[in-house]
Amino acid sequence: MSAKSLSKGKGRVKKKLSGSKSYLLNWSKTFRGRLTIICLIGLCLIPLLTQNRYYLGIFITAMIFSIFAASWDFLAGFTGQVSFGQAIFFGISGYITSYFIRYLYLPWWASLLIGSLVGVAFGLLIGIPALRLKGPYLGLATMVLGLIMFYTFLNVKFEPWLGGSEGISKIPQISRNAVETYYIHLIFMITSFLILIWIGKSKMGTVFKSIRDDDIGAEASGINLTKYKLIAFMISAFFAGIAGGLFAMHNRGVNPGVFQPLYSFYAIVMASLGGIATISGSALGSYFFWFAAELFSEWPDVSVFIFAIILILVIRFAEHGILKPVLERLKDIWDLVLGK
Amino acid sequence: MLEIKKVYHYYGKAKSLEEVNLSVEEEALDVVIGPNGAGKSTLLRVISGLEEPDRGKIIFKGVRIDEEKPHIIARMGIAHCPERRRLFYDMTVLENLELGAYSLKDKNFKELLEFVFEIFPRLKERRKQRAGTLSGGEQQMLAIARSLMSNPKLLLMDEPSLGLAPKIKTSIFEAIGKIKKEGTTALLVEQDAVLAMQVGEIIHVLEEGKIEMRGTKEQLEKEPRIKKVYLGI
Ligand SMILES: Nc1ncnc2c1ncn2[C@@H]1O[C@H](COP(=O)(O)OP(=O)(O)OP(=O)(O)O)[C@@H](O)[C@H]1O
Ligand SMILES: [Mg+2]
Numbered sequence: 001m002s003a004k005s006l007s008k009g010k011g012r013v014k015k016k017l018s019g020s021k022s023y024l025l026n027w028s029k030t031f032r033g034r035l036t037i038i039c040l041i042g043l044c045l046i047p048l049l050t051q052n053r054y055y056l057g058i059f060i061t062a063m064i065f066s067i068f069a070a071s072w073d074f075l076a077g078f079t080g081q082v083s084f085g086q087a088i089f090f091g092i093s094g095y096i097t098s099y100f101i102r103y104l105y106l107p108w109w110a111s112l113l114i115g116s117l118v119g120v121a122f123g124l125l126i127g128i129p130a131l132r133l134k135g136p137y138l139g140l141a142t143m144v145l146g147l148i149m150f151y152t153f154l155n156v157k158f159e160p161w162l163g164g165s166e167g168i169s170k171i172p173q174i175s176r177n178a179v180e181t182y183y184i185h186l187i188f189m190i191t192s193f194l195i196l197i198w199i200g201k202s203k204m205g206t207v208f209k210s211i212r213d214d215d216i217g218a219e220a221s222g223i224n225l226t227k228y229k230l231i232a233f234m235i236s237a238f239f240a241g242i243a244g245g246l247f248a249m250h251n252r253g254v255n256p257g258v259f260q261p262l263y264s265f266y267a268i269v270m271a272s273l274g275g276i277a278t279i280s281g282s283a284l285g286s287y288f289f290w291f292a293a294e295l296f297s298e299w300p301d302v303s304v305f306i307f308a309i310i311l312i313l314v315i316r317f318a319e320h321g322i323l324k325p326v327l328e329r330l331k332d333i334w335d336l337v338l339g340k
Numbered sequence: 341m342l343e344i345k346k347v348y349h350y351y352g353k354a355k356s357l358e359e360v361n362l363s364v365e366e367e368a369l370d371v372v373i374g375p376n377g378a379g380k381s382t383l384l385r386v387i388s389g390l391e392e393p394d395r396g397k398i399i400f401k402g403v404r405i406d407e408e409k410p411h412i413i414a415r416m417g418i419a420h421c422p423e424r425r426r427l428f429y430d431m432t433v434l435e436n437l438e439l440g441a442y443s444l445k446d447k448n449f450k451e452l453l454e455f456v457f458e459i460f461p462r463l464k465e466r467r468k469q470r471a472g473t474l475s476g477g478e479q480q481m482l483a484i485a486r487s488l489m490s491n492p493k494l495l496l497m498d499e500p501s502l503g504l505a506p507k508i509k510t511s512i513f514e515a516i517g518k519i520k521k522e523g524t525t526a527l528l529v530e531q532d533a534v535l536a537m538q539v540g541e542i543i544h545v546l547e548e549g550k551i552e553m554r555g556t557k558e559q560l561e562k563e564p565r566i567k568k569v570y571l572g573i
Contacts, residue, residue, distance in 0.1 A: 221486070
């Protein structure tokens with residue numbers, strides 16, 4: 001019996017693998033798939049064009065924020081839990097990662113892992129009030145919690161422990177070699193995206209989406225709301241934590257500023273720019289945002305202004321993201337060129 | 341199979357259920373009728389755990405369930421098909437059905453799916469369609485089908501025919517008849533008293549949170565008040 005069921009199990013695994021294989025094959029034929037592949041190849045080739053630390057740094061920042069925005073998109077887009085306090089996980093992991101590197105001399109990857117896991121613990125903590133709050137109330141509550149973190153870390157009284165306004169500085173970078181650093185971040189981004197997309201397509205992802213669509217209905221179908229909401233918060237916090245730790249290392253330090261609501265809004269704007277509940281849209285939004293910021297870096301006031309306008313546009317018009325309609329135009333042109 | 345004993349329920353201070361006693365026998369098809377705001381939906385919500393009763397006991401197959409969470413009650417075999425066909429609108433028909441089968445332990449998912457598609461062939465044709473784009477009648481079929489996917493022992497249905505054309509109404513009730521033949525017990529809320537009396541074995545009359553009367557079609561038809569208020573004769 002066991003042998004039989006074993007072979008049956010194997011058959012199922014095989015079927016599943018070949019299923020995902022043909023899925024990938026089909027996906028690579030679609031416009032979306034091709035565009036993704038082209039972008040990925042482009043990203044892999046960038047260091048051949050420039051090894052300049054500053055230019056690569058822009059790309060690295062964009063990759064870090066892609067992960068951060070995707071973590072928000074996962075929570076809001078898939079599970080319907082709109083958090084305005086995503087910076088909490090980002091910031092706490094930044095601090096913990098920095099602390100372990102700077103004072104306990106742990107390797108960067110171990111520190112990053114610990115930082116992200118502490119982020120997960122905070123995800124659990126923040127997730128608990130989320131069980132009772134919905135919609136705007138959840139948004140407000142998470143924003144207030146973020147502000148509490150900000151002022152706690154800024155507070156002079158706690159300076160001996162938390163570092164005050166200076167935070168933690170003089171953290172070594174991941175690697176002295178800018179190109180190597182670039183590729184490490186690229187791997188982090190791709191892996192994070194693959195995991196998040198895979199969870200979204202898994203059975204658990206369907207459960208998350210059902211909670212988003214109708215939480216009472218989900219509960220009545222036998223889904224344990226408490227459990228899955230908390231899991232969603234923890235997964236989201238983990239990836240926000242990865243982003244926060246990478247960001248701290250990239251900036252060679254961390255200060256209370258990372259807890260500002262501004263960072264939570266960054267995540268929201270980038271994810272919304274690219275289209276909510278898509279995960280990959282977050283990368284699009286992040287690159288768009290950082291390139292625009294770079295263009296206007298001479299005039300910081302202008303960039304704040306543009307940021308505000310984007311925020312308003314996103315809130316007003318972009319249920320499906322602003323960049324997506326642009327992409328669809330692009331697709332028409334693409335089809336035209338190929339003569340379809 | 342299901343016993344409700346002296347159940348009280350309040351929304352804040354407003355009383356919605358008052359000393360409700362009700363029992364449903366194995367393989368029965370019982371119907372609750374009553375005017376708007378009588379507490380019919382509340383009664384179903386209290387059974388499926390979406391609301392907690394303030395007093396009283398609810399016993400399902402000998403086990404007290406009145407303090408359990410909804411997902412536990414669902415796993416025990418009570419499926420609630422709520423009012424106004426709540427669905428997972430952004431998901432496909434098939435995904436909705438998969439979620440309905442979420443608490444299914446044994447793996448006869450495929451058989452159940454076939455059974456459900458047999459009852460509602462329309463859903464089979466549209467299994468890849470987003471639930472939100474189905475017509476009203478189709479959405480109602482999906483709502484019922486989704487609750488059937490958990491292979492429930494007791495099916496609670498809240499106004500399955502609300503807002504549907506007479507023809508679809510009939511087909512929904514035919515489906516309910518089939519489900520009953522398969523051995524599922526059902527407790528149904530229905531506004532349309534004539535229809536309710538046709539399908540129900542026992543009819544419970546709920547008014548202002550209290551069970552005012554109950555009986556078979558023949559018994560109730562003799563009651564002058566029922567005749568006047570519900571049947572309009
Ligand atoms: N969530 C709620 N909060 C406060 N009061 C509620 C709530 N839900 C229902 N009520 C009130 O409880 C009473 C019973 O409502 P219920 O929905 O059970 O009635 P019903 O018999 O299903 O009516 P209908 O036939 O219109 O569906 C009504 O007076 C209603 O206003
Ligand atoms: Mg009702």
